[in-house]
Amino acid sequence: MDAYPMFLVFLAIYLAVLTGIGLISSRRQKSVTDFWLAGRELGAITIGFSAASSWLTASALLLATGLFLLMGMSSIWVWVFPNIAGLIIIAAISGRIKNIPALTQPELMEIRYDPVIRAPVAVAVTIMMILFSVTDFIGFKLVLGTFFGIDPFFAVAIMAASVAFYVSIGGFRAVVWSDLLQYLLLAGLAIYVATLSLGLSAQKGISLASASTALGSDWWNVLAMGGLMGALVFQLALLPGWVAEQDPWQKIWASRDERAARRGLILGAFLLALIYLCCLLTAIGLSALYPLPAAEVDAEMLYLKIIGDNVSPWLLALLTICFAAASMSCTDTFATSGASCISRDLIQRHLWPTATMREMLVVNRLLVVIMIAISAAIALNVNSIMDAVIIATVIGTTSYFFPIIGGLYWRRATKWGALAALIVGGTTQILLISYEIFWLRQPLDSISPFLTEHGVLVGLSLSAISFVGVSLATKPTEDIRLAPFFPDIALRVFGSGVPRIDKESSRYKEIMSQIEEKVAGNRSHLHLYIDLVPVRADGALMPEALDWNEFVKRLKSMHTLWFTPTGSHIVYRLSQADLLSCVKMVRGDTSQIWLSAEPKSEQRMRQREELCFAYDEIQDALLEFGMTASVRT
Template structure:
């Protein structure tokens, strides 16, 4: 049996395990929150594993080894340090993010600014997530090409089939728990290769002079260890270019929303930062050993030597273990796991924008959960196919990651963070800052890609150092000027748009408290028996599944509900209807479409101390909905 056959058998078993995990979670999904936010029940360890796995691609690991080989610790600002720092910043922002009643960032921005911003931000996030997926496909392509001589299209096919199978079955729960397995594979691979590469040098393998581990690390020059060897200006430029884009990425925010409470989310992000630090430390050890094995690569410097430095680890594995197809296959599986763990996150985030923020919001507002899942499955595959096409255009792995990050930083960093903390931000300012920043940054990236010679210094960087990183500092500056300037020149946001973000504004709008409900009321007792109740962390999750006796005109229902009972509002369109009764909008009762054409879901996520009151409010909301439907002679029945 040849090595490629061994790899295919092991890959099939591995994917079967991932699909089994997804099938398990598929059977437990009872709401839109279960699919997109894993029921908000994930603990800190799983959040940490998933956060780490989502930001460590196979290509990223290979590129980091290459950077360390050519630039030493000074290269950490290209990818490593911003990666770690971004997770730590998110850990600080967790409490604000966790309190927001949204499933996706475009939905959140519509709540903050209005409908005009949801479509452009959904498109931008989808583009960014697709670009991130490019790096995964390029990384796996490199692995399969070096190990088995395969065409890059095979990498895309493997990722497309495997990821679409388990993600579309189990949603974010599948992504998070398969990430735990995938990060474990990658971490074991990285640490194993660190020991093997150092051991090879110590044994004098691969025609190298045998030296001890202490001699190996002792021979490394002092400049190699200096993290500021690239100069403070470049450190600042890269930090300001990369960290904003990564802290506003949709995928870590979705993991924060999926956490069982703010403390779990914050600890998870810190755990994730520590986990990737361990892997990056292993990459540094590997790079030191490979510089001893391949000294000719280190002498080439950056960027000229990157073409040989990126696949250096793969070539080492191939040479060192060429006679052992099992070890080669295990290495390929470890790197394939890294590619899948990132692609599943990116494609899930991008597909949620397509299905929920574009399809349901603008194309079919009354779409059921079943219809959105179908669109979600198609979107996952479409994003991977688009990323495959992009992998033939974007020249290097880290380049794909950085381009995606720069576009994110320049387009929605200021509208998103400004919306969270600055009341004076307006929809006009957000829209203008987002669109102008996006167009400027895309133009700068395109100019750089077209005019930069192969393996040469980026064209814009040769004009002025401030244009390092495809001119992202310029793009962000223009976006900020437009966002703040237009916001100050336009009318302030309405209180309805401010309510989800500023508790005092929500309290000004709150209209009704729950009506008096007798605990001995038989109808209330029967109602409570059908409420699905879960407690996770500091909040309870209350859900009531209803089935109508006739066809539902969703637009008419929401309008009648809002007219009859003014507490009901639709801040993000008719797909989600909120009963705004107090300042904590996450606790407010929400109505959404269910899985089938006649299914309706009522849910609320109150804090534990207000759970009793919110059960009564859920009953009040049910009674109001029942009266509105009764006007159309439609009856509501409970179902689990």
């Protein structure tokens, strides 16, 4: 049987498995957090495989191998090292990130600074995620076209329909579990091709040691590109972009606790290193089998050539499925990451803040499909957008790297400093790129090595200067916004005492009995569902519809602990620094309010009592609107 029919059989089996993952994952969806962050229940192993899989696409295998062939070991500073180091750095700061109950980076920046920052960052992140996704479609289109001569439209349609179906049904939980499967397939592909290239070279009488020696000392010199200073310049230019990429941050928010997030990302870095080691071995084997190519594209295509020339039809079909897995593992992540910004930061925050959780679940599914459709449409009309991806990345990096990282650690950072960094960094980078493309007509690093990657170091430097200078020159941020990030400020704002509660009252016992609790790592997930019941006044039935925005305003005026750092659709009872532990209120449905909290194990009982306080305060505010609260049983 020819390879193509076998490929279709394997593809049908593979898609059936992905569909099953999506359907199983859909059973555990109730809220926006369930859809976008898998209910914040992911463990280290799941996060590790997903983190690695999301940063490895079919194009990455070709690119890493091609760079090794052309540039030798010094190419690690261009691609391999920033990938691995990026995850390790994010793991190191994961504790700070995890304690903030955001779903997206723009939401975190609003919590820290001001609403004005959120929308522009959301648009920037969404554009980058779309472009990243397009590259995966292009890679898959290239593989199917090379092996089977499949029409690009059919190749893109296969991938788009597959990813859209299982992700729109299963959400982020389907993404991470499919990532685990996809990494295993990807690793199998990388290991097999490395073994194949070394085996074929051995058949020609060239051992691994001989092939390695033949490449020469310059090939093995990791500092061949400008020495230590050159390597440092590359990392200063590239690492901020990897560290600021949104999808690993969302895996931290989706983790069950800080330990799972940290260990998972470190595991992901190790899994990345394993794949790139295979790419290195493949490059050594290819160097013994083929003349060294002169161009990067030719070097990358050798990866496909050795497969096409040397494997049986059934194995070619199976390896193509592995390429499909590599492409889909990135596309599903980028699609959900970008769609979450549109949903959370634009629609729910600005366009439809009164939407219920059930309404937003429908919106979320539609947005995933739309994101994938946009990426697929772009991929059908272009063959390479790598330059566009790099340009979008460096503009985003120079705009919000310092505001988002600085906001986590520097309490003196202000919204005006963050805005200045966004404007100055982004504008500078756009001007540099425009000069490079329209006037200089050659890479900026032809002028100076410090202008590598479109002069991103200049943009980053001016962004940093603006961020620090304007922050110091403007009024400090109010303590209420700093409290979730800095425990000493939280202690000053809230104190350390906990109000007393009558534990013998029937109301207390009723509420406690209806709190749903699930342990995930060192945190407990607490949920309390409240039904809204109209009350009669003077014999008349009060209106059943609750004006949510007015209700939130009234609740905040009556009880000052309630806080809306990101808009009225989410209300926190801010009683401590760990915002994730604080009671959160959302509109579950037109007749329901949902309360939740995710305290650490040692705070479990305190937060159960906080839910009781929250219930009483909500009851007080509801009476002003002719309604009363009833614990849902």
